[in-house]
Amino acid sequence: MRGVDVLRARVVSSRSQRYVDEAISAYGAGAYRAAILSLWIAVTSDLIDKIRLLAEQGEPAAVASAKELDTAIASADKVALQRFENGLLDVARDRLHFIGAREYDELSRLKVDRNLCAHPAYVGGDDELFSPGPELVRAHLAAAVDGLLAHGPVTGRKAIDRFIREIEEPSFPRADDKLREYLKDSYLDRGSPTLRTNLMKVVCKTTLSADFEEAIRWRATRTAMAMFDLAPTELENAARQILNDRQDGLDDRGLKRLVSGLCYLPFTWDALRAGARNRIEQLLREMSITDMLDTYELFGPLPAAPVDGMVIDRLADAATEVGNRRRPVDLHRPERRLLPKLEELLAEERSYMFAAGVLTWINAISELVSADDLGRILEIATGNTQVYTSVLANQQLTVLREVTAALPGADVHWQAYDARIEALFPSHPAT
Structure with a gap:
């Protein structure tokens, strides 16, 4: 299990880090109830700070939540304030998309344990007060950091909309190393696990979508390859879900988009069922060489094995086409x-x-x-x-x-x- 110092170092907000420090100090002193209370304060404070920052940027859902909070504070309405705090996780999941279902469940368990620590009346009869152990505190700390505190104020839906806009713009990175830096800094290092997964699914879907022109689909393919370099397990899980749902419904044009897209990832062939594999093999034997040359520069870079071998087998046809037309070969x-x-x-x-x-x-x-x-x-x-x-x-x-x-x-x-x-x-x- 990761140490508390390692987890603390991942907290993005300096204010949230101070509250996490209080939780860690209590943990170190064996005051585990106090540690859980401080950790919940860190979570709620972090969410409120994110809401206020996005409200300043004009995010409608954040503006509405900030207004609700400010109204309750101005009128010293304790019931409204309690209602606001109780609904924070729902707002974060359903309206602002800071967190997903898994993070919501984990932080909800923290909230339940916080209530047991803070309210003796929750324990009935002659039962002793809730007595958390150090393992529970560390588990809650890891969940809070991984699911919320380690990420900036980026809403999932807004981030994905921004990515779809950026991938179509001339400023989208052309060099692979710059693309990896861009993805890490703008999305993967700052986004929640749910955002990362959803963004990876969007990227995989874009490679298969007829709604985007070839140049944009190729950018999505490069993005998928870069994401696989940075987070291989996450990208593979996301891509396999998309492939499982869509591979059987692809016509020949869809198969061409698959070959020139997700087939550049090393696990894709294994994720395909026999029907899709057989159709791809036949398609690459029968496809006109002009189509192959024009589709994502299929002869450079090559897809992953075994599709690369199927493409290389058509090199004789490609050489004939290039020789007859005296056309140049310009490989990406x-x-x-x-x-x-x-x-x-x-x-x-x-x-x-x-x-x-x-x-x-x-x-x-x-x-x-x-x-x-x-x-x-x-x-x-x-x-x-x-x-x-x-x-x-x-x-x-x-x-x-x-x-x-x-x-x-x-x-x-x-x-x-x-x-x-x-x-x-x-x-x-x-x-």
Whole structure:
């Protein structure tokens, strides 16, 4: 079990931290009833502070609650004040969404124990007063911190609405490390467990939603991957719930959104039932290569296994398409997993166009190519007449020579390549 000092350090509000300090001091002195009383004060004070802060920001539900409290204070209406305190957890759960059902239940148990500690009349007959032990105090402290005190004044619904707005704006982080920082600071570190879970579900739903354009769905996919890096168990649980509910109702377009979305997460294939798996396998065999190239840059980055292998199996079609159209390959995140298949395809003597297409793909991932990789690629190239006798393929080799010019050891491999070409075909100009 975590120590009380560790829990105290997670409390966000300095005022709430002072009240938690009182509870910890009482706990340390063995005054467990007093500790529970102080802890309930910390909870109610924290909720009131959050309500007042959001009221200043114009949150309607918070404005109404703050007005109710101020009216009761101004009129010294003790009954109204007691009613307000008794309803705080309901307001936090139902109107402001600070807490969810689980946190509500845990804090309600704290409230019940607080009443038993504060009101001897609650104990009937000759029974002794309620006598909590240290374990109960620590459990209540952990529940209060984890469910409320460690989080800022962010309402669940408002935070999710803000995220949906931000994911569609140009300022949404493009770099993966910046995306993780943004999610931690804006949502995951400050949000309650319920907010975190609900936000993860919204992100997963967005990857599958036809209401968003492809670029926004890809942002949601990147967000899901970043969340999995930061909170793997929570994200997996949320995603599995969405997949369990929705996988059977997906048409082919929905399956494409699944492949280009949640299939980038390593557990998704295991979460799919046989029917969905079989349909995805067939879809990726039958889908036009143009659709595959246009859908979330499916060849970079690749989905998780085993879907990555199904996509790699279509690289020959992709190379043919790229070669025939002489279209560029611009990958969001180059994938080294493509290289073994590309080397295999480069050795196939199909056509000049095909060879040029394969080399175009190799150039798209050239930043990941090592000197040893380059040596293998050039050795394969000298064994394929469709490469070294092709104008188009040689144009791509020229690009490869340029992008690997600064690669340590590359010059040795290019010199060897030029020598082999000269020996094989003396009249063939070097790239």
